[in-house]
Amino acid sequence: xxxxxxxPEDIAAARALWQATPGVGLSAADEPQALAAFLAxxxxxxxxxxxxxxxxxxxxxxxxxxxxLIHHLAVAVDQRRTGIGRAxxxxxxxxxxxxxxxxxxxxxxxxxxxxxxxWSAIGATRRTELNLFSLSTTSR
Numbered sequence: 001x002x003x004x005x006x007x008p009e010d011i012a013a014a015r016a017l018w019q020a021t022p023g024v025g026l027s028a029a030d031e032p033q034a035l036a037a038f039l040a041x042x043x044x045x046x047x048x049x050x051x052x053x054x055x056x057x058x059x060x061x062x063x064x065x066x067x068x069l070i071h072h073l074a075v076a077v078d079q080r081r082t083g084i085g086r087a088x089x090x091x092x093x094x095x096x097x098x099x100x101x102x103x104x105x106x107x108x109x110x111x112x113x114x115x116x117x118x119w120s121a122i123g124a125t126r127r128t129e130l131n132l133f134s135l136s137t138t139s140r
Contacts, residue, residue: 001049001050001051001056001079001082001087002049002050002051003047003048003049003050003087003088003091004047004048004050005043005044005046005047005048006039006046006047006048006058006059006060007039008035008036008039010048010055010058011032011035011036012032013048013055014035014048014055014058014060014072015030015032015035017055017056017057017058017074017076018030018058018072018074020076020077021074021075021077022112022114023108023109023112023114023115024072024074025109030072035060038060041062042061042062042063044095045061045062045063045068045092045095045096045099046058046059046060046061046062046092047059047061047088047091047092047095049075049079049084049087049088051079054076056075056076056079056084057073057074057075057076057079057084057085058072058074058088059072059073059088059089059091059092060072060073061092061095061096061104063096063099063101063104065101066101067101067103067104067105068092068093068096068101068103068104068105069104069105069106070092070104070105070106071106073085073088073089073106075088085118085122086122089122092104106119106124107132
């Protein structure tokens with residue numbers, strides 16, 4: 001298994017993995033053109049894992065100059081529990097550290113028990129004192 005930065009030419013394979021992964025929610029922000037723009041704004045912070053020429057994991061990471069945000073972490077079902085997820089997280093966090101970002105947030109769907117268990121197992125802190133709100137920029 002090898003890790004490398006996520007490149008625009010990986011977007012189709014990454015989207016296919018996300019679509020096949022329970023607990024990953026996709027939106028218009030995950031369309032190819034939007035993802036290419038995201039990668040251009042956040043160079044070197046997102047990664048893929050490859051095994052035998054196949055994309056088997058991804059992490060999509062960005063920041064706003066103050067806090068990082070992990071948008072998607074996914075590992076192919078047949079490759080789980082091999083350390084790929086942990087390696088992808090460490091690569092993303094290291095990239096943020098190099099850009100002087102000292103904290104990273106992520107969101108997990110409330111019904112994604114497997115995802116919540118993974119994040120807890122690697123030391124992520126569940127924030128129960130916060131509520132998440134969303135606003136659409138297009139419906140105003």
